[in-house]
Amino acid sequence: MSQKNYTNFRVTIPEPWIAHVEINRPEQLNAIIPDLWLELRTVFDQLSTNPSIRAVVFSGSGERAFSVGIDLKWVSKEGSPFIPRPNEYADPARRAADLRRFGAEFQECITSIEKCQKRAAADFCSAADIRICSKDTIFSVKEVDIGIASDIGILARLPKVVGSYTWVKDVAMTGRNFDADEARREGFVSSVLPTKKDAIAEALRIAKILSEKSPVAVQTVKHFLDHSRDRTVAEGLQYQLAYNTAVVQTNDVPAAIGALVSKKVPTFEKL
Amino acid sequence: MSQKNYTNFRVTIPEPWIAHVEINRPEQLNAIIPDLWLELRTVFDQLSTNPSIRAVVFSGSGERAFSVGIDLKWVSKEGSPFIPRPNEYADPARRAADLRRFGAEFQECITSIEKCQKRAAADFCSAADIRICSKDTIFSVKEVDIGIASDIGILARLPKVVGSYTWVKDVAMTGRNFDADEARREGFVSSVLPTKKDAIAEALRIAKILSEKSPVAVQTVKHFLDHSRDRTVAEGLQYQLAYNTAVVQTNDVPAAIGALVSKKVPTFEKL
Amino acid sequence: MSQKNYTNFRVTIPEPWIAHVEINRPEQLNAIIPDLWLELRTVFDQLSTNPSIRAVVFSGSGERAFSVGIDLKWVSKEGSPFIPRPNEYADPARRAADLRRFGAEFQECITSIEKCQKRAAADFCSAADIRICSKDTIFSVKEVDIGIASDIGILARLPKVVGSYTWVKDVAMTGRNFDADEARREGFVSSVLPTKKDAIAEALRIAKILSEKSPVAVQTVKHFLDHSRDRTVAEGLQYQLAYNTAVVQTNDVPAAIGALVSKKVPTFEKL
Amino acid sequence: MSQKNYTNFRVTIPEPWIAHVEINRPEQLNAIIPDLWLELRTVFDQLSTNPSIRAVVFSGSGERAFSVGIDLKWVSKEGSPFIPRPNEYADPARRAADLRRFGAEFQECITSIEKCQKRAAADFCSAADIRICSKDTIFSVKEVDIGIASDIGILARLPKVVGSYTWVKDVAMTGRNFDADEARREGFVSSVLPTKKDAIAEALRIAKILSEKSPVAVQTVKHFLDHSRDRTVAEGLQYQLAYNTAVVQTNDVPAAIGALVSKKVPTFEKL
Amino acid sequence: MSQKNYTNFRVTIPEPWIAHVEINRPEQLNAIIPDLWLELRTVFDQLSTNPSIRAVVFSGSGERAFSVGIDLKWVSKEGSPFIPRPNEYADPARRAADLRRFGAEFQECITSIEKCQKRAAADFCSAADIRICSKDTIFSVKEVDIGIASDIGILARLPKVVGSYTWVKDVAMTGRNFDADEARREGFVSSVLPTKKDAIAEALRIAKILSEKSPVAVQTVKHFLDHSRDRTVAEGLQYQLAYNTAVVQTNDVPAAIGALVSKKVPTFEKL
Amino acid sequence: MSQKNYTNFRVTIPEPWIAHVEINRPEQLNAIIPDLWLELRTVFDQLSTNPSIRAVVFSGSGERAFSVGIDLKWVSKEGSPFIPRPNEYADPARRAADLRRFGAEFQECITSIEKCQKRAAADFCSAADIRICSKDTIFSVKEVDIGIASDIGILARLPKVVGSYTWVKDVAMTGRNFDADEARREGFVSSVLPTKKDAIAEALRIAKILSEKSPVAVQTVKHFLDHSRDRTVAEGLQYQLAYNTAVVQTNDVPAAIGALVSKKVPTFEKL
Secondary structure: OOOOOOOOEEEEEEEOEEEEEEEOOHHHOOOEOHHHHHHHHHHHHHHHHOOOEEEEEEEEOOOOOOOOOEOHHHHOOOOEOOEOOOOOOOOHHHHHHHHHHHHHHHHHHHHHHHHOOOEEEEOOOOOOOEEEEEOOOEEOOOHHHHOOOOOOOHHHHHHHHOOOHHHHHHHHHHOOOEEHHHHHHOOOOOEEEOOHHHHHHHHHHHHHHHHHOOHHHHHHHHHHHHHHHOOOHHHHHHHHHHHHHHHOOOOHHHHHHHHHHHOOOOOOOOO | OOOOOOOOEEEEEEEOEEEEEEEOOHHHOOOEOHHHHHHHHHHHHHHHHOOOEEEEEEEEOOOOOOOOOEOHHHHOOOOEOOEOOOOOOOOHHHHHHHHHHHHHHHHHHHHHHHHOOOEEEEOOOOOOOEEEEEOOOEEOOOHHHHOOOOOOOHHHHHHHHOOOHHHHHHHHHHOOOEEHHHHHHOOOOOEEEOOHHHHHHHHHHHHHHHHHOOHHHHHHHHHHHHHHHOOOHHHHHHHHHHHHHHHOOOOHHHHHHHHHHHOOOOOOOOO | OOOOOOOOEEEEEEEOEEEEEEEOOHHHOOOEOHHHHHHHHHHHHHHHHOOOEEEEEEEEOOOOOOOOOEOHHHHOOOOEOOEOOOOOOOOHHHHHHHHHHHHHHHHHHHHHHHHOOOEEEEOOOOOOOEEEEEOOOEEOOOHHHHOOOOOOOHHHHHHHHOOOHHHHHHHHHHOOOEEHHHHHHOOOOOEEEOOHHHHHHHHHHHHHHHHHOOHHHHHHHHHHHHHHHOOOHHHHHHHHHHHHHHHOOOOHHHHHHHHHHHOOOOOOOOO | OOOOOOOOEEEEEEEOEEEEEEEOOHHHOOOEOHHHHHHHHHHHHHHHHOOOEEEEEEEEOOOOOOOOOEOHHHHOOOOOOOOOOOOOOOOHHHHHHHHHHHHHHHHHHHHHHHHOOOEEEEOOOOOOOEEEEEOOOEEOOOHHHHOOOOOOOHHHHHHHHOOOHHHHHHHHHHOOOEEHHHHHHOOOOOEEEOOHHHHHHHHHHHHHHHHHOOHHHHHHHHHHHHHHHOOOHHHHHHHHHHHHHHHOOOOHHHHHHHHHHHOOOOOOOOO | OOOOOOOOEEEEEEEOEEEEEEEOOHHHOOOEOHHHHHHHHHHHHHHHHOOOEEEEEEEEOOOOOOOOOEOHHHHOOOOOOOOOOOOOOOOHHHHHHHHHHHHHHHHHHHHHHHHOOOEEEEOOOOOOOEEEEEOOOEEOOOHHHHOOOOOOOHHHHHHHHOOOHHHHHHHHHHOOOEEHHHHHHOOOOOEEEOOHHHHHHHHHHHHHHHHHOOHHHHHHHHHHHHHHHOOOHHHHHHHHHHHHHHHOOOOHHHHHHHHHHHOOOOOOOOO | OOOOOOOOEEEEEEEOEEEEEEEOOHHHOOOEOHHHHHHHHHHHHHHHHOOOEEEEEEEEOOOOOOOOOEOHHHHOOOOEOOEOOOOOOOOHHHHHHHHHHHHHHHHHHHHHHHHOOOEEEEOOOOOOOEEEEEOOOEEOOOHHHHOOOOOOOHHHHHHHHOOOHHHHHHHHHHOOOEEHHHHHHOOOOOEEEOOHHHHHHHHHHHHHHHHHOOHHHHHHHHHHHHHHHOOOHHHHHHHHHHHHHHHOOOOHHHHHHHHHHHOOOOOOOOO
């Protein structure tokens, strides 16, 4: 099944309801450049509102890396936001305005993964819903090594996606590598598979489960968890109730209950 | 020692200061019906202000299940909030008003466990203080299978009671089962005992420890943790100080210190 | 290399950029008295703005204990805030005002560790960045045993530094001991070393890594994590962007990138 | 039209959809006693869910006063929470627990006015929706004169219901009286009528207007304003959207639009 | 000076740095239709980042009305979100999803005025910075009359832009009209001019003042006020400091100070 | 009665319990320099905990001005934070660190007025409790004219101390002057007196009233208002209750009630 063409991504539909998004710069080890993250938002925004898609698997292409992260060549080139041309942005407040626009755009692109109404079984960053990886994956929060405290999402989300805050500070402040087993032990990924192929297969298996549930229910669960994680329990409960008063009226509920009682497989309208 | 009679619960006092609350519908595997959760609030509200009770153990009766969760028979009956009678609530806003009242009531009943000023050593849901279980316990967040994103508490609390957010999304979005060992590994329960009998014994052991401490201190610790969990450290510190200015003046402090110094067992007034 | 003299602390500079702070009351097992915590703030405030220091290792002196915690002798003496002299503070509101000033001061002293702009590789309390300990360390949250719910920081931070909330309530409400392995398993410490000597060596090793990075970057990472932990992702992202517009303009970025590309060791100006 | 009997209130139905609640202790100038505020909650909770009531007018009976406030006789009697019996509550923490229960109950009773899903055109306190008064009304925030900072609502709401914060501090810290004209000028009341009779007539006129609108719409407007007042604009917008997805599906919308287009008077189902 | 063509707006540049945006459906009394608000976002987003524009005047075209608000004809047509076609959106949860997308888009469009980095001297809605109007302007919050509680901004912002909360509830719950003088008295507009022409002239006068100041300073003042309005003073101060560390380094500061000292008119780079 | 000597302030005790603080640089029109604001904190911190002081009147000395604001001469001198010496702070991140320390110190000094536990009847800035002024006072928020958005308090507090947000943006973005009558009309001051002498007399009159009340009550009222202003009503109520459980046990309550009943003047212990 074919899809809109992208420059930096390959998007396929391996099974009904499921999209597989691959970063497609294998020769550059899927290094991230501005072009790529702008396209990332387009990819996820379109999948988010596509009623024929219910789950997204997100991975890197090629054998060697999910992504080496931001492209060091681009970062270190004169004219990047980090190495301005001499005499350019002579005024720090105007350079700041530029950095603010640049950063806001980057933040928004990354956040598009989290906001995507389809649930992503992926091995990507802190904005994905469910992270799985292969045994040989190496992770790191490397920005500290180029003199920067990342503001694009990882430092805002990391304290919220794992439990041990001393570990969070250890990896984020030293920039050291950690492997798949450590990632599993600390809760950063929820499962580790022997090979990349196995990891993709496992991601597709989970995606299939998600795609067979009521899309109303799965999408709302995801939204409730993301909303409540950051608020008091009382605020979470009040919002969920407001949201659910419409959602619970869905036909998916009698359909799901009927199927459960009669032990049949339910089918659900597109959303 | 006997207690007020309840329809869906059995409440006993196995030892001084300790109440044992059992859901008492063993033949229905302790399935939850509206009647039961309304009574739940009554049970916990009364224990909360009963000065002779300092700890509550909460479990299911019978051998087979703590609770299978909401009663599927009731949910799927015409006239339940999920399957309204034809032509009933024809107006979505009025049906919404009804759902809002229904949900608010249900939320409040569950929250009564968390608000209970007595600390619950229990194997129940996310609102209990300390969760322990037997080896053969099977857990799940099943609402997604009836087309619903639960708004009664689990999705507001789950991201806050365990560390791994990818695991939270995995179990909440797929609705899959997880066993006692997985629950322990992820921090959802703090201990796993061989049998249900052992779990109850362990719960009573912890309850006994709690009941022998200053009730002022234990109750305040519980309140501070619940308050601070959801707020900034600065807000937490300010509130705790305001609260403690009265509480620290208690006679329990010299009593506890005196006992500690003289290596005797302290006794504390009722609260 | 010598340092300003302190009564209750020993501060040394074992290597350039690194300070080692030791609580220095080994005969009292480093028990905490008012004098000590006032001095603690002075120590950390001075290190925080000292441009020649980039990392702080914090430990107890002597072989036997990091610290037994608050000095029970002082607490139980007539005239302490917990055992007022008879007829003193006859008015509860005025005693409350006194307790408020006492507590605010104590809170502020402890918070000085967290606020310290230098990152502390330490085996201390919940306010340190990275916690490591030796195999034989015994931890506890003991205040409940003197009839008090601590308001100086532990109950505001503990739910945020480890993942399992049932474990948090277990140790904070029962006051029970837990050992190094349990602390590691629950994420309270990030590594356990065989002996105290090894732990200090490991702390110095991490401190050295931190001190060789851009101080602008490391300090900002620490600040972003502490800020975002307590706020919504959206608030965190907005603040980080505002903060970074100045910080990213630092010369440390081209210096770090240049070093990375040329595989040399970068050096960074004092901060 | 008659109503359930109350001890301290008179509740009448002067017109369809409108309830008039009067504090009924004219000889004591409607002074507030514990019994009265407990009954207050009952009154407003019942009106709140009574589908035949769409607006509530709240006033004092008699000619002389809306209410002189808390009954000084009761406050100053031995055994009140403010003048405990000698040797009673000897332990400050246990007296604090008592005060906390007492205050929480009182807060909840007052809040029942604000939570009442029917909109109150009233001349009462800060918790009412719309405040109007007669020319000769005298207001004050008097608690400071009995040595107390009120915690039952006025100090939490006053900074939010008028604009001038210097005025708020002036009246709340000095406890001085202010008259109807000053109340109008500062925005505490929205209109001043010559006599009490006129004020009641005006309140009934507004109540009539409210009762002829869609109850879904009016009730939601009130809820949105109260919710948003205390939160960021972004939070307010997100919540309103979640809430409205059900509410906007109401039949009241086509009914209201149809009436508007055809210039007829719409009628709306009970809510 | 000509500008990009719009269907529903006229955008002119009456003076350097100043844009004048007019809603351009005079025959429909500038009634709002979906097309118009989508275009509104485009207009303001483009002005927001146009370095040649420093202030925006926003008004309605024609003599008769700024805008009558949402187009009643469109609202009441079958197929609008409020009057869905029969059998369309039979599933309330799917209709809710649709309403959510519709509302989010509308909210975002209105918010584009508030987010516009150029300051709007306008007579428009609650999202403008400075509101001025002519003597004969009639205002209202009318949604309640079509059975709806508006979720597009007015109910989230109104409690924050005027002081008297009783007045806010009065106009928002009754939907009654209020005139220019009342708007001025309550603080909803900051000045009232005799005619529409005078109002536009006054708006241009203010716009000119704004356009002659440092664009860095004016833009930051606007952002700080909007950010702090909704947060605690402590949060506001912390954010402002983070933001300003870059902004205060601007060349505009020495330029402005130099001009002030030498009593000359400063000029500032584009931003 | 004499007081500790200050360089930039004159502090007198015109009556028992009342301090009068005057900025004492009349020849420089009380212009603010770094030295002055550091001393400001000292002055208010000492008054805050001085049990013999219950109210503070704060004014400028001399006939001509309360204060012209920040000293333009100092601001425009090379070496000020706004005009760094050439080649100084060559690194923007290090200059930012410096600006952050400078700003944080300045913020803290201004905030010391708000935090002062004594209530200030003053004609100063947004951090005072009660603002009164003489007829000829001219106000402005002038920072925009030196290219700066103030981060020291005014922009964080102004939206919270008056009601009309359009007026706030008008004066803060244009930097225009406004006179005493406008300040009164918008609620920025609560009274306007003919001359400076009258204003001081009025301030002393209010201070006297405050000093004769229970210091426990007045101080708590101030704290509750400042705390609640920035938080939800629910948070405000919960905090006030926690705080009051100690405070209400004060002897000041029976003393005040006794005095009220017997119509005598109460006296209260120092606090």
